[in-house]
Structures are given as structure tokens and as C-alpha cells.
Amino acid sequence: MSHPENFQFTKDFEVGSFQVHPNGKIRLACLADLLQEIAWRHADSADFGRNLLESNQMWVLSRLEIKVEKFPKWGDHLQLFTGGRGAEKLFAFREFMVWDQNQHVVARAMSSWLLLHTETKRIQKPESVLPAALFDPAKAPAWQPEKLMAKGEFSTKDEIQVRQSDLDLYHHVNNTSYIRWVENFLAEVSFLPNQISINYLSECHLGDRVILSLFESGLEKFVEGKVGEKAVFVARVL
CATH class of the missing domain: 3.10.129.10 (Hotdog Thioesterase)
Known part of the structure; x- marks a missing residue:
């Protein structure tokens, strides 16, 4: 096919x-x-x-x-x-x-x-481990997700605690749970994005308290998640 x-x-x-x-x-x-x-x-x-x-x-x-x-x-x-x-x-x-x-x-x-x-x-x-026919190392794509850094004016913050439903098979926070956190956080300021870029920086575990911070820079918004001083993810939305 x-x-x-x-x-x-x-x-x-x-x-x-x-x-x-x-x-x-x-x-x-x-x-x-x-x-x-x-x-x-x-x-x-x-x-x-x-x-x-x-x-x-x-x-x-x-x-x-x-x-x-x-x-x-x-x-x-x-x-x-x-x-x-x-x-x-x-x-x-x-x-x-x-x-x-x-x-x-x-x-x-x-x-x-x-x-x-x-x-x-x-x-x-x-x-x-990759089949060469599917992942040719000589053919990296022109479109590559960017390395992100939160920027702009601080707007607001929230704190969430990692729950059992956030975890994946490896007992880490599932990739899509971070996106759900961002989506819910932005909905509280009446914003539903149609484009998101996210960098996963560190592991999050059950019971961790994650501080979400929103920064605004023109048409872009950035959401940064930290556990203490450790950055665990940063996302850019449009």
C-alpha cells in the first residue's frame, strides 16, 4: 500500500x-x-x-x-x-x-x-537500532523542532501536582500530559492555541509539584514548567 x-x-x-x-x-x-x-x-x-x-x-x-x-x-x-x-x-x-x-x-x-x-x-x-530504510541518517529534514527558551513579559503562574493519571509505562509524566497542562493553563486566560512547540527537558515523577509560568512576547506565548529550580519543559504557542 x-x-x-x-x-x-x-x-x-x-x-x-x-x-x-x-x-x-x-x-x-x-x-x-x-x-x-x-x-x-x-x-x-x-x-x-x-x-x-x-x-x-x-x-x-x-x-x-x-x-x-x-x-x-x-x-x-x-x-x-x-x-x-x-x-x-x-x-x-x-x-x-x-x-x-x-x-x-x-x-x-x-x-x-x-x-x-x-x-x-x-x-x-x-x-x-533504526532500520536504515526508514531513518536514513544522511537525510535529516529541513523542518526540525527548535530549541526553545522562554522569553517575554511574565504574565501569571500556577502550581500543579503530578498525579497517577499523568504517568506513562515508565512511571514518568507522559509526553502528552505536559501538553494537557499547557492547554488547561492557557484556557484559564481564554486562549486555545492551534500551534505548539514543546521541549522536554527533565523527567517529572509522581508527587512532584510543578510551577507553570506564562510569558507573553508579541503573538507568541511561552509556558515554562519547573520543579524547584529544575526546568522540566518549555512550550511556545501561537
Whole structure:
């Protein structure tokens, strides 16, 4: 089966009632859930997913950028595509595209991943486990999620505590939980973003108290999350 734009894997989803805002449109965090799910499905299908735990290796999402053209609604049928987009230095890149039922692009995303040893936490070379046909290290993409630094005028802050529902299989805060925190925090100032870039900087664990700070710089807003003096993530939204 051929896929558009050299994507390598596809999966269909339907937007559920539990995935939408009160306005009936999908939550950004729930869209990120779908991206994470298809990434794992693709990796498992080509033996560079959960099987890596047998050799004490795991993938860690380092950076993610999502651009939404049109938010899908409750009941919409979506077709998601994903594919490897090469590697550069210690990063492996994965791109996503989302179609609606009329095959119109409603969202795109790019992500960069690190391969870690589960015990030492040392970064491994991604090409050691990646199929060369899917992740050619000589073909790094032009679109790469940027390294971010919060800037602008401080606006407000909030404090949250990491709960059980925030955690993933490794007992760390799930990648999409950070996006949910950002989305909820911004909703309190009546702002729903359609584009987010996020850098994951440090692990968060059950019981951690995370201080969220909002900074505004022109059309951009930045949300920084810290546990004590340790920065755990920074996000830029539009």
C-alpha cells in the first residue's frame, strides 16, 4: 500500500466525545495522544519499539511541534500518517500528517527523539537500532523542532501536582500530559492555541509539584514548567 508524501505507516481514528473541548473540537493534548499512539504502532511494526526494552533501551521524546490547520470535531474520522525523516547527531526525526474524511490535511507535526539506556540514562546512537530504510541518517529534514527558551513579559503562574493519571509505562509524566497542562493553563486566560512547540527537558515523577509560568512576547506565548529550580519543559504557542 502506498502512502502520500513518502509516509510509511497509517492508522484510522474516530474523534470521541471524551476527546473534545466543550466547543466540540478535539483537544490539542488528545491529538497528541493519537500521534504518540501511531508512533508506537509504527515502531513496534518494524521492531524498534517496545522490544528495545529487552536490551535496556527506550525512546524519549525530546521535542515536538504541532501545527493545526483545522481542529477535527467529535465524530470526525481521521487518517493519520507517520514516517521516519532521518537522523542527525543524536536525534531521530519522525513526521506526522492528519487527514480528515475528505483527505484534507488538518494537522502536521514533527518530532525529535533520543535513544536512552534505561539504567544509565546515557544517550545511544539512534542508527544502532533504526532500520536504515526508514531513518536514513544522511537525510535529516529541513523542518526540525527548535530549541526553545522562554522569553517575554511574565504574565501569571500556577502550581500543579503530578498525579497517577499523568504517568506513562515508565512511571514518568507522559509526553502528552505536559501538553494537557499547557492547554488547561492557557484556557484559564481564554486562549486555545492551534500551534505548539514543546521541549522536554527533565523527567517529572509522581508527587512532584510543578510551577507553570506564562510569558507573553508579541503573538507568541511561552509556558515554562519547573520543579524547584529544575526546568522540566518549555512550550511556545501561537
